[in-house]
Each structure stands twice: as structure tokens, then as C-alpha cells.
Amino acid sequence: MSSDKYSFDKVIKRENSRAIKYDFREKLFGTSDVIPLWVADMDFPVAPAIQKALQKRVDHPVMGYTNRPQSFFNAIKSWLKAHYDWSVDDSWLEFSPGVVPNIAIAVQAFTDVGDGVVIQPPVYPPFFSVVRDFGREVIENPLKNENGRYYIDFEHLDKVTSNSSVKLLLLCHPHNPVGRVWSKAELYKIGEIALKNGVTIISDEIHCDLTLYKNKHTPIASLSKEIADITVTCMAPSKTFNLAGLSTAYMVVSNEKLLHKLRTYLSGFHLHMGNVFGPIALEAAYNESQEWLNDLKNYLEGNIDFVIDFINKKMPELKVEKPEATYLLWINFEGFNMKSSQLKSFLVNEAKIGLNDGLTFGKQGRGFMRMNIASSRTVIEKALNQLLDARNRIIK
Ligand SMILES: Cc1ncc(COP(=O)(O)O)c(C=O)c1O
Known part of the structure; x- marks a missing residue:
């Protein structure tokens, strides 16, 4: 796999690029100090053919x-x-x-x-x-x-x-x-x-x-x-x-x-x-852009495998299934034994990660969070380590 051919590993700064995922953190989580793993877009650059075609059109004024x-x-x-x-x-x-x-x-x-x-x-x-x-x-x-x-x-x-x-x-x-x-x-x-x-x-x-x-x-x-x-x-x-x-x-x-x-x-x-x-x-x-998509899917599978392995080994009280599609993980946090509001505050203020609250997907989502893993592996790893550190500090 040549994952970096399309720069999936590269961390691209999205602040001040009018990205909801970054710029709405304050509004949604009350702070910009969280790694944003919520709304469903990816932190990756588009396929080169797309960027080239758009650039060509921009050249026409x-x-x-x-x-x-x-x-x-x-x-x-x-x-x-x-x-x-x-x-x-x-x-x-x-x-x-x-x-x-x-x-x-x-x-x-x-x-x-x-x-x-x-x-x-x-x-x-x-x-x-x-x-x-x-x-x-x-x-x-x-x-x-x-x-x-x-x-x-x-x-x-x-x-x-x-x-x-x-x-x-x-x-x-x-x-x-x-x-x-x-x-x-x-x-x-x-x-x-x-x-x-x-x-x-x-x-x-x-x-x-x-x-x-x-x-x-x-x-x-x-x-x-x-x-x-x-x-x-x-x-x-x-x-x-x-x-x-x-x-x-x-x-x-x-x-x-x-x-x-x-x-x-x-x-x-x-x-x-x-x-x-x-x-x-x-x-x-x-x-x-078929080749880009093939490489993207390899990269996403790698991220999913990484997250699930990390959770199973280090935070086994959390439960997560491999998705058959999407770059979204549906994680069961009930093992943390926290009330919904406590869990939200813990993730934002202690772990400093921004996930989607499961309750917004219906009452069946109580105790769950949705995590968007379409980001560079280093970002995902940092987020998981922050979660683990917070859990080790708070949950005895
Ligand atoms: C199932 C589903 N439908 C629709 C959308 C959004 O579609 P659009 O932005 O084209 O309205 C999303 C975005 O996450 C989605 O997950």
C-alpha cells in the first residue's frame, strides 16, 4: 500500500479555512481546545484529478x-x-x-x-x-x-x-x-x-x-x-x-x-x-479518481483496525464493532458508568476530544458516541492517548 502517495498521513491545518469541523468547536463543545472527530467530513486532501479540474475552472474568471x-x-x-x-x-x-x-x-x-x-x-x-x-x-x-x-x-x-x-x-x-x-x-x-x-x-x-x-x-x-x-x-x-x-x-x-x-x-x-x-x-x-478511493479505503481500514485494537487492549470496558462501511465508529461508553452529561463533559474537558453525542441519533444512542476516524493516523493516535490518559486519571 502506498498510503502517502495521496498524503493521508500528512496533517493539514484546517483552522481558518472555513471548516465547520474546526470553527464550530467553540459553539458545540464550548471550547476550541478539542481534537475535532465529529461532523462527517475527512481531514484529507481531495484526489489530485479533482483539484486540477477545479483549478482549471478557477482560471476562467x-x-x-x-x-x-x-x-x-x-x-x-x-x-x-x-x-x-x-x-x-x-x-x-x-x-x-x-x-x-x-x-x-x-x-x-x-x-x-x-x-x-x-x-x-x-x-x-x-x-x-x-x-x-x-x-x-x-x-x-x-x-x-x-x-x-x-x-x-x-x-x-x-x-x-x-x-x-x-x-x-x-x-x-x-x-x-x-x-x-x-x-x-x-x-x-x-x-x-x-x-x-x-x-x-x-x-x-x-x-x-x-x-x-x-x-x-x-x-x-x-x-x-x-x-x-x-x-x-x-x-x-x-x-x-x-x-x-x-x-x-x-x-x-x-x-x-x-x-x-x-x-x-x-x-x-x-x-x-x-x-x-x-x-x-x-x-x-x-x-x-478510482485509485485514490482504493488507497483511501485502505487507509480508513488501517485507522479503524488501529482504534479497535487500541480500545480492546487498553480500554476494554468500551465496546466498538468494525463498521462495514463509513469512516464513523459507534462506540459504546456505558462501561465508563457515567451519566450522559458527565460523559460529555469528561470527553471535552478531560480527554479534550470532540465526538458526536450518541443521544442526538435518538434515545437508543444514550451512552454512545460517534467518532470520525477520517484523519491522519497521528491525529487519531493522539486523540486515543488523550482519552486513555483522562480515563486513567478519572476512572479508578
Ligand atoms: C446518512 C447521511 N445522509 C446525508 C448526509 C449529508 O448530506 P448532504 O450534506 O448532501 O445534505 C450525511 C452526512 O453526514 C449522512 O451521513
Whole structure:
């Protein structure tokens, strides 16, 4: 492995680069004195082809309205075909500045005020807010935690979706924060239940390209025509290639009726325009950056192995499972025997590390923290040593 070919080991200063992860520490943790291992972006530089393509565009000094040329559609279609053997039509693609905006629009397009939307907590916090902010009701189908590995409670999913006021399922696949890549068998079951109960699936597959340890992702809509017909798939190059600041996401929707409803909202809010840089970055990522992604995944696996080994050997009261995808670790801190507020204060003030509080992912996240390991190994090692030192000082 030539990990340093792409400078994953190099610590790049991100302060004063308008990075939320760094600049919002004061606001979120009450101090800037924490190693930020929270919001889901990476501390790594983008692939060289992306930087080069963006630089070339910056050299042209006019930044007017922009279009999406055929080469942009081709890049998406080739990527989906090559990685997921999924053949997609130009006419199935729609765009907005983000996956969360796309989910929020889908909630508005497919439900009325008071309707139920099923989510599977512990789950990415905006899954709660995009439902509640628009007067819809969150219906929980909690994941089952069996010795640290998470599973879907299908019986309960069938029960909640059979209620006629429930219109949507927001699927997180791969799942943030628990790191599961749902298997084909699990996805078929989800599809079967949704079809039976007349529920539309909004499948957030933003982490799909970040499968690790030889796990394979299957887009749920690629399973059958029937499932594709009730599914909106939300994707983006933002997590995979560290492009979140370029606000470029897409949806794949083969059912014309669903697409038409989404388009009414997208064009109603004038969200479909896009920016100059995002599509250029997407093309350079999908067409020219496969080797970078392979090396990135090796590096992430190395970081995950390192953290899990460190925890198992030195802090065995903490529990953490290897994720099947994502650069996010879902760590069970219950072994520290602290109340939620105590644990938060301990991590910030004693260990001086900034993690995401598990409770923001739903009540099932009590006692957990989410750790973002997409940083140089030296940073991760420093954070773990700070945690260990604090634990040795405080916890007898
Ligand atoms: C599951 C999931 N969906 C969506 C997003 C954010 O998407 P966007 O920035 O495109 O709105 C994230 C970011 O962490 C995520 O984990």
C-alpha cells in the first residue's frame, strides 16, 4: 500500500479555512481546545484529478449560471454501472445541493401534514428533523442491537408500516452511525414489506462507495423493477471524495410519477440550478479518481483496525464493532458508568476530544458516541492517548 502517495498521513491545518469541523468547536463543545472527530467530513486532501479540474475552472474568471453537460450524466451512469451493475437512464436523475435537501423535499412531496414517516434509530439526526420540521410524525422502527451488531426488526417494521397514515420509510444504507451495509436478503425484505403496505422508500445511499473490508453495497432500487418503482435513491460524491463543501447531490428515480412530484418542489424552490464547481468535481472524481478511493479505503481500514485494537487492549470496558462501511465508529461508553452529561463533559474537558453525542441519533444512542476516524493516523493516535490518559486519571 502506498498510503502517502495521496498524503493521508500528512496533517493539514484546517483552522481558518472555513471548516465547520474546526470553527464550530467553540459553539458545540464550548471550547476550541478539542481534537475535532465529529461532523462527517475527512481531514484529507481531495484526489489530485479533482483539484486540477477545479483549478482549471478557477482560471476562467467568469462564474455565471452553469449547466450540466452530457459528460456529467455519463460520469454518474458509468459509476453506477461499474460499481453496482446498475443501469440508470439520464431521465431518472434529478439534482439539488444536498442529500438532506433531497430527503426533505421527498418528505414534502410524498406526505401531508400529520402523516407518519418511519426511520430506524439510532440514525443520522436530520432524519428526525426533516420529518418534524414539516409537521409530519416520526415513527420509530428501532434497530436491534445484538452484542454490538445491529439488525432490522422486520416484524415491527411490518407492523408500523401497515398503519395507513404511514407513507414513507427513510432508509439509511449504509447506515450512519451503526455502519451496517444492508445485505441483499435484508433489502428484499424491506422491499417486500414496503410494497405490501404501500410505503415509498427514500433510500439515503450517500455512504455507498465507502464500503470496507470487502463488503458490497447493493442499491435497493437495483433489486427489482417493483422495488425501483417505489424508491427514490439519494446519492452524492460528497462523502466518498470529501466534497461536502461543493453542495452537489443527485437522486435516481425511475418511477415517472414520483419524479414528477419531486420536480414540482425542486423547480418550485429553484433548487435544481447547481453551482459551477460541484459537477466538475463529480466528473473528475467518478472518471479519474478510482485509485485514490482504493488507497483511501485502505487507509480508513488501517485507522479503524488501529482504534479497535487500541480500545480492546487498553480500554476494554468500551465496546466498538468494525463498521462495514463509513469512516464513523459507534462506540459504546456505558462501561465508563457515567451519566450522559458527565460523559460529555469528561470527553471535552478531560480527554479534550470532540465526538458526536450518541443521544442526538435518538434515545437508543444514550451512552454512545460517534467518532470520525477520517484523519491522519497521528491525529487519531493522539486523540486515543488523550482519552486513555483522562480515563486513567478519572476512572479508578
Ligand atoms: C446518512 C447521511 N445522509 C446525508 C448526509 C449529508 O448530506 P448532504 O450534506 O448532501 O445534505 C450525511 C452526512 O453526514 C449522512 O451521513
